[in-house]
Amino acid sequence: MGYDVTQKNKLFSMSSQQEAVAEFTTVQAVFVRQRNCLLLCADMSPLYVDYYLHLMQHGLRHAETEDAVVKKLLAYFTLHLVSRPWQEYHAWTFNTCAPSCANYFISGSSVDEEVVCRAFTEGVRETETNMLFAQNLVANKAPQTSAITLGNGSVEDWVEAYYRQSEQRMARAFDLGNDRFALLTAQPGADHDWLEALTAEDVQRIDAVEQTKLLESRKFYFRCGCTVDKILPIIRSMRHSFADQLSEQGFVEASCPRCGAAYKVTCEMLEGGAEPDSPETP
Numbered sequence: 001m002g003y004d005v006t007q008k009n010k011l012f013s014m015s016s017q018q019e020a021v022a023e024f025t026t027v028q029a030v031f032v033r034q035r036n037c038l039l040l041c042a043d044m045s046p047l048y049v050d051y052y053l054h055l056m057q058h059g060l061r062h063a064e065t066e067d068a069v070v071k072k073l074l075a076y077f078t079l080h081l082v083s084r085p086w087q088e089y090h091a092w093t094f095n096t097c098a099p100s101c102a103n104y105f106i107s108g109s110s111v112d113e114e115v116v117c118r119a120f121t122e123g124v125r126e127t128e129t130n131m132l133f134a135q136n137l138v139a140n141k142a143p144q145t146s147a148i149t150l151g152n153g154s155v156e157d158w159v160e161a162y163y164r165q166s167e168q169r170m171a172r173a174f175d176l177g178n179d180r181f182a183l184l185t186a187q188p189g190a191d192h193d194w195l196e197a198l199t200a201e202d203v204q205r206i207d208a209v210e211q212t213k214l215l216e217s218r219k220f221y222f223r224c225g226c227t228v229d230k231i232l233p234i235i236r237s238m239r240h241s242f243a244d245q246l247s248e249q250g251f252v253e254a255s256c257p258r259c260g261a262a263y264k265v266t267c268e269m270l271e272g273g274a275e276p277d278s279p280e281t282p
Helices: 046-055 066-084 155-167 192-199 200-204 226-235 239-249 266-270
Strands: 025-032 037-043 091-095 100-108 114-120 132-136 145-152 170-179 180-184 212-222 253-255 262-266
Touching: 025 046, 025 066, 037 066, 046 066, 046 212, 066 091, 066 100, 066 114, 066 155, 066 170, 066 180, 066 212, 132 155, 145 155, 155 170, 155 180, 170 200, 180 192, 226 253, 226 262, 226 266, 262 266
Parallel strands: 114 212
Antiparallel strands: 025 037, 025 212, 037 180, 091 100, 091 132, 100 114, 132 145, 170 180, 253 262
């Protein structure tokens, strides 16, 4: 028999689109029996609400092309985190030439229950092909890094290429519409023919035609955790580079490299004599 859940929690239920957006995104990890595949699925609406509120708060805006890429990377990266052990911290950096010349940085962990991302379009080094630089960090262990050459296809193609080249296993990524996404990863003994032939329509009714078991759920927020206190040591170490600006206007503006949050750093703060300001708002 299939995966037995209530309508509220049923895989890919449309009810979440008709109700108030939840406070956080919940990712379900579901084992597909007999196919030996792990299905990660979620409604990313809560994550997207936080993402756009963050952009508004800091006066940030991405062009349509970059915004579409960021949203998909945010979704698939979050699903990927749930395919990995809890204690790991992951970061992906994309250097792309298509669909546009841009850099995308995304990172997060299940322990912190957070993901954060940022797109860069200024001062980006042009390349002949899309590249992904992936990093996996675990406490008290050397970081694992990999550089992957990607094609110029869709974001789904990029994610699947990452799994083939870095994870050394097959995966399929699906945009199911209405901010719902799914990632299926091959486990030992997986039915690769079945996995390769899957369509988005198949994935949406997988609980009705396959034997499945819910293994776990993890929740995620879009947040960085950056503060001006964390940025101050960097500004202090580079103070000579900002001497003229500090002398002229009494402050410098600094932005978080992970999320783009803007902070105003004054001379008094650099001397340790003033309370940090809140992030800049438009």
